[in-house]
Amino acid sequence: MHLCYLACQATLPGSSTRRVDAYEHDQMVENLSAAFEARGGRVTAVSWDDAAADWAQFDAVMIGTTWDYYDRLDEFLAVLLKIEAKTRLYNSRALVEWNCHKRYLKDLAKRGVPTIPTLWADKATPEVIASAFEQFGCDTLVAKRQVGAGGDGQHRIKRGEAVPDMPYPMKIQPFMSNILKEGEISFIFIGGQYVFALLKTAVEGEYRIQSCYGGKEQVVTPSSDDIAAASAALSALDEVPLYARVDMLRGEDGGLMLMELELIEPFLYPVQGPELGAKVFEALQNLPYRSSRV
CATH class of the missing domain: 3.40.50.20 (Rossmann fold)
Structure with a gap:
């Protein structure tokens, strides 16, 4: 191989x-x-x-x-x-x-996957941002590129602040404070099977959890309910991916909501999950292949 x-x-x-x-x-x-x-x-x-x-x-x-x-x-x-x-x-x-366009979250929401409320904007003007504050009834928003990764072009905006220039189509969401309290939980799946999970947290004064912003991660043992929630999000797909990272955030009701279903180029944390390579090798031997070829 x-x-x-x-x-x-x-x-x-x-x-x-x-x-x-x-x-x-x-x-x-x-x-x-x-x-x-x-x-x-x-x-x-x-x-x-x-x-x-x-x-x-x-x-x-x-x-x-x-x-x-x-x-x-x-x-x-x-x-x-x-x-x-x-x-x-x-x-x-x-x-x-x-998966490259974040509007995939709309498809998953229709299939019953809990997601964060989102306003989709071709242009995030000050008027659109003002409308989002009213729609979500919150004082802090997060605006992210609809096609993007790694926090590039992302903004946290508080009510009354100047709205930065955002030249890309954006998705706008209420800022979920639990990202600072508990953090984001990433579930790693290989060949459709759960392998391990990490809790990713931001450093003091930051809310983004990526390593380039100082974010930290640690292996955690999720509850069976949490693993089931991540598995359900993955099961909403029409095909079984070789690899997937299911990024989730706990809502006010204690249940997990999907932040991102990373199927393109996610970092899979091999230091925290040293068995990762073996799982990939095994999955390549056994996973049915579905090509996009005509």
């Missing part, structure tokens, strides 16, 4: 523009490589926009640290189409195309 781990120029070692959080790429590749080599396989990291890449040489391609895809979305999706014409792609292009 020769696996291609799909990256980008900004996460590959040796890049002159390497991201500050690219060590997460190194952790993923190290974990996967150790597991695959122990089972007679190997892993090669390739930038998704490498025009010289021979996708046919790989038994499968796993989308990994492609952390610039959302600013080059059409190009990225076109490359995924080329990959699927040559080998197995995980997750499938169809799933990626659906």
Whole structure:
């Protein structure tokens, strides 16, 4: 089994523009490589926009640290189409195309998955933000790009503050204070099976929980009800993904609400879940493949 781990120029070692959080790429590749080599396989990291890449040489391609895809979305999706014409792609292009736009949350809400109330805006003008404050009856909002990742272009806005310029279509939500009290719980699934969970918390004075903003994470043992809630969100999909990170936040009623269902390029925390690579190898042997190819 020769696996291609799909990256980008900004996460590959040796890049002159390497991201500050690219060590997460190194952790993923190290974990996967150790597991695959122990089972007679190997892993090669390739930038998704490498025009010289021979996708046919790989038994499968796993989308990994492609952390610039959302600013080059059409190009990225076109490359995924080329990959699927040559080998197995995980997750499938169809799933990626659906998941790359945050409006997928509307689909999941219709399927009964608890989600955070959201106002969708093509342009988050001051008038739209004022309307959101009234609609949600809150004093703090969070505005996020409808196509984006890693907190890029995200804003927390308090009532009465100046509204920043937001040049992208945005999703606007009431700020959920429990992100500061308990934190965000991330459930890691491989081949549709729950593997482990983490609690991610923000540093003092910050609300974003990503590592590039100083966020911290620790392994936790969720209750059976919490695991069931994450599993139910994943079960709402039409296909079983190779990997998924289900990010959830506890509501005022004690139940979990879906923040994001990460199916494209989520970091899967291999240090906290060292069994991750072995689970991926096993899933690749057993998971039915569903291609977007016509």
